[in-house]
Amino acid sequence: MSEQTRSTQDPLWTRVLLIGCTVGFLLLFLFVPLALVFAEAFRKGIKVYADAVTEADALSAIYLTLTVALVSVPLNAVFGISASWAIAKFSFKGKSLLLSLIDLPFAVSPVVSGLVWVLLFGARGLFGPWLQSHNLQIIFAVPGMILATVFVTFPFVARELIPLMQAQGNDQEYAALSLGASGWQTFRRVTLPNIKWALFYGVILCNARAMGEFGAVSVVSGHIRGETNTLPLHVEVLYNEYNSAAAFACASILSVLGLLTLALKTFIEWRVGLRRQKH
Numbered sequence: 001m002s003e004q005t006r007s008t009q010d011p012l013w014t015r016v017l018l019i020g021c022t023v024g025f026l027l028l029f030l031f032v033p034l035a036l037v038f039a040e041a042f043r044k045g046i047k048v049y050a051d052a053v054t055e056a057d058a059l060s061a062i063y064l065t066l067t068v069a070l071v072s073v074p075l076n077a078v079f080g081i082s083a084s085w086a087i088a089k090f091s092f093k094g095k096s097l098l099l100s101l102i103d104l105p106f107a108v109s110p111v112v113s114g115l116v117w118v119l120l121f122g123a124r125g126l127f128g129p130w131l132q133s134h135n136l137q138i139i140f141a142v143p144g145m146i147l148a149t150v151f152v153t154f155p156f157v158a159r160e161l162i163p164l165m166q167a168q169g170n171d172q173e174y175a176a177l178s179l180g181a182s183g184w185q186t187f188r189r190v191t192l193p194n195i196k197w198a199l200f201y202g203v204i205l206c207n208a209r210a211m212g213e214f215g216a217v218s219v220v221s222g223h224i225r226g227e228t229n230t231l232p233l234h235v236e237v238l239y240n241e242y243n244s245a246a247a248f249a250c251a252s253i254l255s256v257l258g259l260l261t262l263a264l265k266t267f268i269e270w271r272v273g274l275r276r277q278k279h
Helices: 003-008 012-041 046-054 056-089 095-102 110-121 128-133 142-153 155-168 171-178 183-212 215-221 231-240 244-278
Strands: none
Touching: 012 244, 046 056, 046 244, 056 095, 056 142, 056 155, 056 183, 056 231, 056 244, 095 155, 110 142, 110 215, 142 183, 142 215, 155 183, 171 183, 183 244, 215 231, 231 244
16 A cells, blocks of 8 residues: 555544644744734834835845845855765765765854854954954954855755765766766766756755844844844844834845745745656
């Protein structure tokens, strides 16, 4: 008896209970909070909402959030492709160590990672005096925020690509090389088409984390209003000032970005499913 046939023969109360628990959990911890964010954002009217999201500091926070994401996500995409290629296609000493290091941001608190950058590039850090002598500022500036975001997001692309490339093996690449293709041609015409949907999926997850990152960025930003506050930090500032309408208005922007990310993720999963059905 197949799993699908057996599952349809489970008692009705079991199916109702499981489905009810799932729907109730989603309503309580996902849909209701999300709905409340938008309700609070528009509670005082469209004009208050529009003023909150078009204020100079809010626009600066939105621009900075997108800038950090636009820099850190491509860097992590390049790293993820390189790391997955090395791990899946080659055998070398220290491969298990490299895999463990890729997972390091999952195990380390983002606040700790932010403090590490401060210890390295802060005014009293390891490289601080040299940076000051050359009039370079990393901590409490955009470069430090990008470094912190890159650190906390770099596993996402690699972790999507490594299992896929290991499962695919090297046969197609060997065949292309035996036919005279160069390494770049093999990657562009053989490897990249096979991993493109997993790459898009990893990039989307990486982008979502980059735009919503708070802990590491909070440590290295300096909280300079209108200069180094990303959108999550700007929401915190507004909420601490008891400006809840503006705080929820800006939070709704983050929610919309998250929903767009979810829509892209769903689209990619749908395309992958269609491709598997064709094959």
